[in-house]
Amino acid sequence: MSAPEHRWPAGAVVTGAGRGLGRQIAELLVKREYQVLITDVDGDAAQAAAAELGERAQAMVVDVRDEAAVLAARDRVVEWAGRLDVWVNNAGVLFTGPVWEHDEQQRRLMLEVNALGTMNGTLAAVAAMRSSGGGHIVNIASLAGISAVPGESVYAASKHAVMGFSLSAIADLRAAKIKDIDISCICPDGIWTPMLHDKLDDPGAALSFSGLLQPEDVVAAVAKVLDNPRLVTTVPGWRGAVCRLGDVFPSLGMAALPLVIAQGRRTQKKMLKKRAVSPRRSWRGAGR
Secondary structure: OOOOOOOOOOEEEEOOOOOHHHHHHHHHHHHOOOEEEEEEOOHHHHHHHHHHHOOOEEEEEOOOOOHHHHHHHHHHHHHHHOOEEEEEEOOOOOOOOOHHHOOHHHHHHHHHHHHHHHHHHHHHHHHHHHOOOOEEEEEEOOHHHOOOOOOOHHHHHHHHHHHHHHHHHHHHHHHOOOOOEEEEEEEEOOEOOHHHHOOOOOHHHHHHHOOOEOHHHHHHHHHHHHHOOOOEEEEOHHHHHHHHHHHHOHHHHHHHHHHHHHHHHHHHHHHHHHHHHOOOOOOOOOOO
16 A cells, blocks of 8 residues: 555654664655654664654654553654554664574563564554554564574574564455555665674674675665555565575575675675774764
8 A cells, every 4th residue: 555645644653763774764754754753762862863853753762572662652653643654663683693592581682672572563553554544564574584594593583473473464454354554574684783783703693794785775675665565575685585595495595504604704804804994984874
């Protein structure tokens, strides 16, 4: 569903939007004249982002694991803007390393923020959109949600959950003959954001560096699905096709992984060398 021409942009919510990818998605929505509620667990970051984006942006501290907090964010944007048109589930966390090295707290945090947080946001948005003429939910997943990712096993599990939930939720909506609410999943490769800024020397994160994207690449994908909703968009598209092939033929996918990891390690080493040569350069770019 693309928004009917007679509907003006109203309210939008972006989770994890205090910095990085979420911040840039919020900026995209402000430029499209939405009234954007920037949510983040870091209140200072959310406030700073809202101040930078101007009067069409407001900030709110939200832990996406807390359903009550997510519902409060939804109610606030509806009260402020009159209607909820767009909800972007962007908040996410990542720990890397062999799966047996993650403690219970790390496993729980990744699953609750990445998967449960997406569920909380999606369901809060659906409830508001069903009563106000529809809307669009964009879930930032990952190529890790459609393939095996050594070094990021629990993260991959959380993103597989996002994909399974999102596609099943849209199937539920269509089965209930609700056609004015769309769910689009964006599945990017690794993105150069704060999520990866401290992982240049981390072999467990190598796969995320094998086809490293800039946040702008993902923002462009979000812009496209806002205009033309699509169930699944992989970024870049060819990597998505490779991941799908590996999913259909797991043995082939597993055999290819060492080559892809090696490419990621080469990228990490090049970036480390570049940082060593240019120590004064800022490495705190936009991030998720």
